[in-house]
Amino acid sequence: MKKTKALVLLSGGLDSILAVKILEAQGVKIKGLGFKSYFFNEKLAKKAAKELNIPIKIIDLSKEHLNLVKKPKYGYGKGMNPCIDCHILMLKKAKNIMLKEKFDLVATGEVLGERPMSQNLKSLKLIEKKSGLKGYLLRPLSAKLLEPTIPEKKGLIERKKLLDISGRSRKRQLKLAKKFKIKSYPSPAGGCLLTDLEFSKKLKDLFEKYPRCQGNDIELLKLGRHFWQDKVKIIVGRNEEENKKIRKLAKRADVLIEMENYPGPLTLVRSYSKRKVPSRILEKARFLTKYYSTKSRQKKDIKFKILSG
Numbered sequence: 001m002k003k004t005k006a007l008v009l010l011s012g013g014l015d016s017i018l019a020v021k022i023l024e025a026q027g028v029k030i031k032g033l034g035f036k037s038y039f040f041n042e043k044l045a046k047k048a049a050k051e052l053n054i055p056i057k058i059i060d061l062s063k064e065h066l067n068l069v070k071k072p073k074y075g076y077g078k079g080m081n082p083c084i085d086c087h088i089l090m091l092k093k094a095k096n097i098m099l100k101e102k103f104d105l106v107a108t109g110e111v112l113g114e115r116p117m118s119q120n121l122k123s124l125k126l127i128e129k130k131s132g133l134k135g136y137l138l139r140p141l142s143a144k145l146l147e148p149t150i151p152e153k154k155g156l157i158e159r160k161k162l163l164d165i166s167g168r169s170r171k172r173q174l175k176l177a178k179k180f181k182i183k184s185y186p187s188p189a190g191g192c193l194l195t196d197l198e199f200s201k202k203l204k205d206l207f208e209k210y211p212r213c214q215g216n217d218i219e220l221l222k223l224g225r226h227f228w229q230d231k232v233k234i235i236v237g238r239n240e241e242e243n244k245k246i247r248k249l250a251k252r253a254d255v256l257i258e259m260e261n262y263p264g265p266l267t268l269v270r271s272y273s274k275r276k277v278p279s280r281i282l283e284k285a286r287f288l289t290k291y292y293s294t295k296s297r298q299k300k301d302i303k304f305k306i307l308s309g
């Protein structure tokens, strides 16, 4: 008999690993699907796929995802995380692959009630409908609490072997991890970088001041200390590694400042308007470069090197 084929969204977290295990236990053939963007990467998904010994496809969502983060239809969570829109986007990609590669269904590790924004009953239904996967989206961990999917109705999936987990407690998942002898999985995190409130604040500022920002601007947000002066951003590296990364991300129009005769930060000055960076802002950038170097803070003989990016 032909094996049922499922495409499973694999983040690399325990819930998605369990979704794979639950389906494998009833003989389903699995392929993993992972994603990367400016705000999350694919490393854990790849690691999990390797340990589960299943093939995985990774899709780079960076540009599309950034557009969605700028204007989410269904709003943000506590940070700048547009979880409902993000799930819909991922599942739309999954649907295309399902049709192209003839999978019987798409599955996720979502658990009813586990996350307030995207995993309440209303959101789960909305996500299923808007992704175009109505009837073909299986959530094995909570399936018995949800309407049967078409593959269940057709007998391609045994509903009685699916689970009825709900809520934020991780007890049942941890028991299952033991049962399936899953030793390595990350501790449950709150989500991607967009759920980090500090980062979200910086991102919101950037969107307000420069709505057309792109990947390079987002990568810079992950580095250094940030200071806005009107429409100019000053970014001061916090260590050697950050200095190197900032240097790599610098564009031709940026100004780079460092001290010639003392070790310390590399500072990048980027204008988000058409105007040249005014000298008072360059003065401020020099001050910050000196201030954040413990070796030079009190010195009077500092020489600055000013370069373009």
Ligand code: SF4
Pocket: 040, 081, 082, 083, 084, 086, 087, 118, 190, 191, 192, 193, 194, 195
């Ligand atoms: S936490 Fe981040 S990656 Fe996860 S659904 Fe929300 S926006 Fe998407």
